[in-house]
Amino acid sequence: MTKSLIEDTQDYVVNLLKDELPSSFLYHNLTHTLRVLKSTRELIENTELSEEEETILELSALLHDIGYTVDSENHEAESVKLAEAFLKERNVSDRIIKTVSDCILATKIDGEPNNKLQEIIRDADASHFGKKYFFEASEFLRKELELRGIKTYSPAEWRSENIKVLTHHSYYTAYALKNWQTRKEKNLAKLMGKKKKRKKKLDVEKLKAKYKAQYKNESPERGVQTFYRTALRNHIKLSDIADTKANILLSVNAIIISVVLANLISKLDTNPYLTWPTIIFLFFCVVSMVLSIIATRPNVTSGQFTKEDVKNQKVNLSFFGNFHKMELKEFEWAIMEMVKDKDYIYKALTKDLYFLGKVLERKYRLLRITYTVFMIGIIISLMAFAIAVKNNPNVTIEDVLPQSNIETGFINKKSEIVKEIRFRI
Template sequence: MTKSLIEDTQEYVFNLLTEKLPNTFIYHNYTHTERVLRSTRELIENSEISNEEAKILELTALLHDIGYTVSTENHEEEGVKLAKVFLKEKGVEERIIKSVMDCILATKFDKEPTNKLEEIIRDADASHFGKKYFNEASEFLRKELELRGIKNYTPAEWRAENINVLTEHSFYTEYALKNWQPRKEKNLAKLMGKKKKRKKKLDVEKLKAKYKAQYKNESPERGVQTFYRTALRNHIKLSDIADTKANILLSVNAIIISVVLANLISKLDTNPYLTWPTIIFLSFCVISMVLSIIATRPNVTSGEFTKEDVKNQEVNLSFFGNFHKMELKEFEWAIGEMVKDKDYIYKALTKDLYFLGKVLERKYRLLRITYTVFMIGIIISLISFAIAVKDNPNVNIKDVLPETSTETSYFTPKKTKENRFMI
């Protein structure tokens, strides 16, 4: 009969929790009920109790959480009501029903057990404290509290809550104290270790943040670095722009000179009045090219330094021109000496910035002169060509312009069958 009653109770509890328990109960569900039942049977096997007491404990383990299907508050009292109705329908004796009801109420965490049966069911209900799956069960409970809207714990808050619960909890039965208590203490030690490690990490982060804020407020280090980085980047960009402008002017003048040499020079024998305009034009182009080349021509320094220069902080190791002839070991030593002194690094960057500025000033000054010469040369050349043509009224324009074809020119239309009659 006992086995039949237990099986009926299992079926009843399974159907009840499956049908009426919300999906948010991911901890207090039938899985938890089965876990408590297994722990109860483990305690029964290792305790001296009667068959009737064993039946009371198994029924309690199955029925202790069915009150959650009615209300989340005071679920023990609601569970007692449902258990009483079910057990009466099954024809269970009143004294057994009374004992089951008392044991269900004894599962309240803030209530002390008053007899051996209540001690066993309390230990079975809290058996996960002393099991390897404690962390898993604990996370399911935390998620359930979040899903039910009771409280949303952070990992650190939940760890502290578990430490408090495990510290305040105590097993009652001799078997639980011998077999589950060591594992509970191990679980508690792990939690405390994680808390200590987390606290140490937070302390380090707070200390870092404190010193970082203090260092940031007391020292302009970050602002200085930003200044040097921005200034050097801008100087390099300006240098690239200057080189691009010089290259453009070189290309334009090279094309002009090629065209003049190929077409205009050959006309000077028959058109001597174009000699001086051509010379003027070519002279200005050549001068523009020379100035462009001078503006972009690199200036390489000696590439050597002495140890005294490094010790006296007189050499700028950030520029290749100061070390390209040195041996690797000497250069590594010099860099090692420089990085030891923050002031030396800033001094080197300052020198680099200064001399970059000097180079830029020279480039842009020469480029300004070059573009001015090119502009004036174009104007003077056009004027000289105009004067030369004006002073020679009998000039045939076809003799001046380059030949493109024996039958076609820029000013004479190509003769076709149609326009031959017009002529």
């Protein structure tokens, strides 16, 4: 009868938890119930108990958490209700039912056992504290609390909670104290070791952050580096812009000259009055091209230095023009000498910044002159052509350029100019 009752109870619990328990219960599920049953039987085997007491304990272990299927907040009370209804259907005596109910209620966190059976069931319910799988079970409980929306713990917070629980927990039975207490203390020591290690790591990080912040506040090093980096980058961008502007003007003038050579030069024999406007126009285009070339033409220095120049910090090793003719060994030696002295590095960067500025000043000054010459040249050329045509009232543009040439030559060249300007921009 006893064996049949335990088997029926186990089947009832398995089916109930499988069908009614939500999937968010990662800890308080069938696995936990079977673990408690196994621990209960382990305690029963090592304790002198009557057959009836053994049955009561096994029933309590199986039924102690079935109340989670009804109300997780008061699951002990709900477990008692479900257990009483089930056992009454199996014609179990009221005395056994009452004892099982008392054992279930004794598993409350804030409860205290009043007899040997309650001590056994409490130790069995907390047996995972003294098992190797404690950390696995603990992690399932943390995730369960999160999934059920009760509370979300960080690993550090959960570690502190576990330390608090293990510190205040005590086993009651002699067997648990002898066989589980040692493992529980090892688990507690491991938790405290991890906490201490984490605390030490946090202290080191705080100390690093403190000194880093202090260093940043007390030393202008970072600000100086940012200044040089930003200034040099801006100078290089401005140099690229200047080269692009000069290239656009160079391309435009080249296309204009090709149009003039292809269409006007061949007409000067029959239209001599266009000679001077054409010469003026070509002159300004050529001058603009020459100035554009001068603005973008690179200057290369000697490319050599002496050891005295390095020792006296007179050479700027950040510019290729100062070392492109030197041997690799000499250059490596010079670099090693420079990096030994922080002031030398800043001095070299300052020189680089200064001479880049001088180059930019020259480029933009020449570009301004070039664009001014180009603008004035276009205006004067148009005026010269207008005067020439005005002084020859019987001549039209068709006399200067045939219609086919206008359409296929000038208009096509105009399209080429527009496309070239768009491409360059």
